[in-house]
Amino acid sequence: MSMKHLGETLYHIRRPTRWTEGIGAALPEEYKKFWKEWKRTPTAVHYIEQKGKYMIFASRRPVQNVPLPLLYPEEFHKGIWGGEAVIQGFTKKHKYARRYPHFWFPTLKKSVVYSEVLDKYISIVVTNRTIDLINEHYGFDHYLLKTPACDLKSELALKIKREILLSLADKTLYPDDPLKREEIYNNYKEYLTAYTRDEIEWYGLTYKEACKKWIKHYAEKEKVMPLKLQYRAELIAELEQEKSQEVEKTIFVTDNYFCRWKLPWNPFSSRSD
Numbered sequence: 386m387s388m389k390h391l392g393e394t395l396y397h398i399r400r401p402t403r404w405t406e407g408i409g410a411a412l413p414e415e416y417k418k419f420w421k422e423w424k425r426t427p428t429a430v431h432y433i434e435q436k437g438k439y440m441i442f443a444s445r446r447p448v449q450n451v452p453l454p455l456l457y458p459e460e461f462h463k464g465i466w467g468g469e470a471v472i473q474g475f476t477k478k479h480k481y482a483r484r485y486p487h488f489w490f491p492t493l494k495k496s497v498v499y500s501e502v503l504d505k506y507i508s509i510v511v512t513n514r515t516i517d518l519i520n521e522h523y524g525f526d527h528y529l530l531k532t533p534a535c536d537l538k539s540e541l542a543l544k545i546k547r548e549i550l551l552s553l554a555d556k557t558l559y560p561d562d563p564l565k566r567e568e569i570y571n572n573y574k575e576y577l578t579a580y581t582r583d584e585i586e587w588y589g590l591t592y593k594e595a596c597k598k599w600i601k602h603y604a605e606k607e608k609v610m611p612l613k614l615q616y617r618a619e620l621i622a623e624l625e626q627e628k629s630q631e632v633e634k635t636i637f638v639t640d641n642y643f644c645r646w647k648l649p650w651n652p653f654s655s656r657s658d
Contacts, residue, residue: 408596411603416587416595423543425535426452430468430514456488462540464510466491467518470538498525502549502558502573509541530576540591547589553577554585 403409404417435448455470469491475484491512498507501524522528529537529546537543552558553573559566580588587595 403592408599409592412595412599413583413587415581415584416590418584419534419588419590420592423534423538425533427468427535427538431455431470431472457538460510461538464493465515465537465539465542466493466510466512467515468536468538469512469514500526500545500549502526502552502569503545504559507545526573530573534589540589543589547585549573550577550580550585550588554580554582 399405404412429450429452431453432450434450437448439445439447454473456473457470461470471491472489474487474489476487477484491514493510493512495508496511496516498509498511498519499505500507518532519525519528522531526549529542529549534543537546553570554577556566556570558569587598590598
């Protein structure tokens with residue numbers, strides 16, 4: 386192999402990822418599909434996305450849609466922010482002043498939303514954009530089911546969406562009211578066409594939760610029994626079988642013994658033959 390070919394081969398060596406080693410490589414394709422949807426670039430919220438390839442001012446310039454640096458704190462995943470996040474950037478007090486770091490936070494408020502499928506009122510932290518999106522989609526359930534995972538982003542929103550999809554797929558909604566169940570199911574059943582039952586089972590889980598689920602449902606099935614337990618069970622089974630055979634032989638011998646001494650006539654009868 387020439388040095389040039391060797392250099393090209395080494396250059397194209399791929400670094401190991403969470404999907405090529407360990408439990409991540411064993412996770413099902415249904416979860417990997419959800420992960421790709423979740424980690425996709427979300428829809429632009431904090432800037433206006435320019436369409437086309439070029440824009441013309443004094444000269445022709447290529448369009449560059451550079452996403453803003455966003456931060457997702459721990460509190461983000463405990464609410465539904467409607468695509469908003471903490472913006473990290475710089476600001477100035479006046480034109481000739483030195484810039485300094487600054488963070489822009491969305492306006493958060495505690496509100497109550499109603500899930501028609503789950504028949505529950507949920508108290509969550511939302512933004513004004515979240516309320517506007519719920520109104521635009523004519524309901525909280527429609528908003529979650531129509532919005533892809535990359536735009537919901539929040540772990541809480543994805544878990545509620547997963548619970549809604551499971552209720553629709555298994556038809557466990559409104560267990561005490563069959564008429565209401567059919568009515569609500571017919572209103573939302575169109576969203577099930579985008580998923581299979583296995584995909585819904587793995588939808589909305591974090592990577593850590595997916596690994597725990599895989600260990601619980603799959604690793605335990607392939608659990609290897611220690612040889613000492615296996616041999617002990619086989620020995621007990623053999624001893625029980627030998628014991629049952631000895632009991633059968635004893636019963637057979639006893640029956641034959643009494644059969645030999647059986648008299649052809651009854652000595653206590655009043656008349657003898």
